[in-house]
Amino acid sequence: MILAQEPSLGADAGPGTAGSLRTHPSDDHAATAGPRPTVVFHCIDPCREGGHDHRTKASVAHALADLLGLPFGGFYRADAPPQGPLFFVPSETLTSVQAARQLGIEDGAQLFGGVVPHDFVATKLVSHGLVHAQATAPAGWQPAHGEAVQAVTLPGYSVFSAPDALLAAERLLAHGSLRLKKPDGVGGLGQQVMRHIDELRLWLDETDAEVLRQHGVVLERNLRQVETLSVGQVQAGPLTASYVGTQQLTTNHRGEEVYGGSTLTVVRGGFDALRAMRLSPEMATAVDQALVYHQEAARHYPGFLATRANYDVAQGIDDRGQWRSGVLEQSWRIGGASGAEVAALQHFQADPACRAVRASTHEVYGDQVPVPAGARVHYDDDDAEVGRVTKYAQVEAHADL
Known part of the structure; x- marks a missing residue:
């Protein structure tokens, strides 16, 4: 169980427990x-x-x-x-x-x-509950988890059948537009905004019922003027760091807006150290929501373990003009911000007195991209699908952190 005062990155069921992994090693x-x-x-x-x-x-x-x-x-x-x-x-x-x-x-x-x-626990599906107690769900689904994270996510449902999808859509559309999201989509792919139930009926007509049953789909309150915050924690060897930050968009070679990097405020230690920072009200809300989400995943899904955890938190305005904030999804794997995460850990390792840094990743499309001195380049080449792109990470120490 993760403690709110100093959360670890996983749930330790104890040595010898069937189906469990040790969060903390017995030998370093x-x-x-x-x-x-x-x-x-x-x-x-x-x-x-x-x-x-x-x-x-x-x-x-x-x-x-x-x-x-x-x-x-x-x-x-x-x-x-x-x-x-x-x-x-x-x-x-x-x-x-x-x-x-x-x-x-x-x-x-x-x-x-x-x-x-x-x-399904590794996808967007785990961010929402079912539309009713008897709704279709995969083996291992924990209804209590959806109830537990409801207050820290946007209004929405995970559905696995056409009847459940229609009922969920009726409830959401009564308050404005909804966003349909395929559970494994990344970077905004596999999403569609719907404003009328007939749009969902058309989507269902074109979707194989068995595919829907096996993979599911998320229906969620749609926001505009959205800013996506990243909240996370990483552990490597004796080092633990936690962070909150923002994501940036850039333009690729096709003129599309795509992920362009993250800028993170990273602190040495657990979420309690992050919450002690001078954060804006919006960032403090995002951190608190991510921590609840993290705790509940560990509580309801035995076997959960993460030494890298990242949570995307969306903040924006719904169709009724109400400001909302909620965790969209989790990433318990190496991700787009990991270059900054590791760079921050390296800085903490080199300077034991340092408590906080600003770290960032950058993804730039084009030729002859200038890279700041001291940055670590992780990719600089011509990719067959996206063309020439340069990716690098850097750290800046700031006294005002």
Whole structure:
């Protein structure tokens, strides 16, 4: 269970408990005799090793290895793994304790990322409850979790059948437009704003009922004038850091607005240290909401473990003019802000007296992008899908933090 005063990054069911992983290792790697672990980037299918996303994450994994003073083994290959113990940086959240143990992961000292007990827990679906008690839901669904996070998420439902979707839409549309979101969409992809029930009926007519039953969909209150905040916590070796920040958009080579990076206020320690910072009311709200979400996931889904946790919190105006704030989704895996997370940890490691820094990631489309001195470039190449893009992370220490 995570304590509000000093939350850890996972739920520890205790040694020997069936279906559990130890959040805290019984032996620290640094104090254990024997070979040092090799850090590997584990690319979960589908994976394009040459793509910009996975090459960037692999580079961040390399930076993490540098932080931990461990060798970096590159991309993990099950048919030819490096010799000796491994430290995994998976590209996605591991969706079963068994999957983690098959990799040799027994506790948080062997992982930068997360483990959940069911596939749906790693998606947007876990951010909402069902539309009624008898609604269709996958095996392992915990109705109490949806009730517990209702106050810290936007009004919405996770649905797995056409009748449930229509009922949910009727309730939401009575108060304004809704946003339909596919559970595994990233960067705003797989989303559609609807203002009339007939738009949903058309979508349902074009959607296979079995696909809907297996994968589900989220229906959620739509906001405008939205700002997305990021709240998170990371742990690597003896270091723990927590943060709140904002995401930026940029324009890609097709003229589309896409993710352009994150700017984070990072503090040494847990969420209590973050809450002690001089935060704006909006940021303080986002931090409190993310902490509740984090606590409830650990409480309702045994086997949950995360040494990297990031929560997107949307703040904006609904169709009735009411300001709202709510957690949209979680990321218990290496992500777009991880370059800044690791850079901040490296700064804390180098300067034990430092309590807070500003860290940022940047994704810039174009040729000959100027990179600030001291920044670490994680990708600078011509990607087959998105064209030329440069990604880097940097840290700035600020006395006013």
